[in-house]
Amino acid sequence: MSMKVKTRQVDGVTILDLSGRITLGEGSVTLRDAVRDVLAKGSNKILLNLGEISYIDSSGIGELVSAFTTVKNAGGELKLLNLTKKVHDLLQITKLYTVFDVKDDEASAVGAFSK
């Protein structure tokens, strides 16, 4: 199963609802392209909703980090929303949990972006 992305806008924030797997050769490329598309369209406030991500491997984790740095280097912000236990645990193990701004409520996540 590959990854799917749905894009929507809420109060100036682009929310990417991701579902499926973020793995080498599957979701990782899809995620990279989706983030690039958002930046190319002039939006740099991105919220990745990972609530429907069933699986992520080291390539997927690397892609999340790359997305974070790409958006930051573009002067924007990238936050994570609705981590599953599996993804949460992986970010803890890899010490990335404190690197990302992780939220579990969409409204407060959107409100946390700088105006």
Add this chain to the structure above:
Amino acid sequence: MADHTTSRVSYTLDSSLASVNKVEQTAEEYAERAGFDEDTVPNIAMAVREAAVNAVLHGNAYDPEKHIVAAFETTTEDLIIRISDQGAGLNPETIPDPLAPENILRGSGRGIFLIRAFMDEVNFRQLHPGTELTLIKHRTPAQPGT
């Protein structure tokens, strides 16, 4: 119910992502059959997937002339998975620590770390050419304090 029959099987596979998926799926089946719990099975499958990715991507570099071998063995004590490639060889001492501050924002380099995090033993062997990773998960975990 854990199956305590000792069994062993090995596959010789192309250097492709399809092979990675097959190895991961086989690892999951072996881990379930060995009686690991629902939290441990996906961790074993992920560790084996990472080893297979290393073999296909970093070892064989997707070379269609090269193959990976994945061997699965259950003994009364352990689940043992060996993944080998025909690449230039991997020295585990040279792998940067992905938790080091200077590496934390790197977009790659976490595969071996995750393998070590999820398995009880990880051994590297140079094959000339190639590398064999042996991943071991104990079927009866040690009790706390022992």
